[in-house]
Amino acid sequence: MDHLDxxxxxxxxxxxxxxxxxxxxxxxxxxxxxxxxxxxxCRNCLSKWLVSAAEERGEALDYEAAREYVYGMPYSEWKTHYQQEATPQQQAAFAARQAQKQEKAR
Known part of the structure; x- marks a missing residue:
C-alpha cells in the first residue's frame, strides 16, 4: 500500500x-x-481505540458513544439481547490467554 497517497x-x-x-x-x-x-x-477494545484516536487528534469522543457506534446500538441493549454468560471453558481459555501474555511480557 506504499504506492497510495x-x-x-x-x-x-x-x-x-x-x-x-x-x-x-x-x-x-x-x-x-x-x-x-x-x-x-473485542468490540469494547475497538470502542476504546476510537476514543484514543479521537483524543490523539484533540477531539472529544465519549466512550459510550463509541460503543454505540461499534455495537450498532446502546451497549446495554446489545448486552441484554446478545451477550451470553461466559462458560467455564471460555473463562479458563481466557485465563490461559492472559497468563500467556504475562509470560511473554517477562
Missing part, C-alpha cells in the same frame, strides 16, 4: 474498519470473550 490509504483503512464492524454485527453470536481468547481484542 495518505488520503486514499486512510479511506481504504476506514472502509475496512466499517466492514469489520458490519461483519461483527452480522455475527452477534461471536461473543467478546471469544474474540479476546482468539485475537486479544
Amino acid at each position: 495518505d488520503a486514499t490509504r486512510t479511506e481504504l483503512e476506514a472502509a475496512a474498519f466499517r466492514r469489520l464492524l458490519r461483519h461483527l454485527d452480522e455475527h452477534k453470536e461471536v461473543q467478546n470473550i471469544d474474540l479476546m481468547i482468539l485475537a486479544d481484542f
Whole structure:
C-alpha cells in the first residue's frame, strides 16, 4: 500500500474498519470473550481505540458513544439481547490467554 497517497490509504483503512464492524454485527453470536481468547481484542477494545484516536487528534469522543457506534446500538441493549454468560471453558481459555501474555511480557 506504499504506492497510495495518505488520503486514499486512510479511506481504504476506514472502509475496512466499517466492514469489520458490519461483519461483527452480522455475527452477534461471536461473543467478546471469544474474540479476546482468539485475537486479544473485542468490540469494547475497538470502542476504546476510537476514543484514543479521537483524543490523539484533540477531539472529544465519549466512550459510550463509541460503543454505540461499534455495537450498532446502546451497549446495554446489545448486552441484554446478545451477550451470553461466559462458560467455564471460555473463562479458563481466557485465563490461559492472559497468563500467556504475562509470560511473554517477562
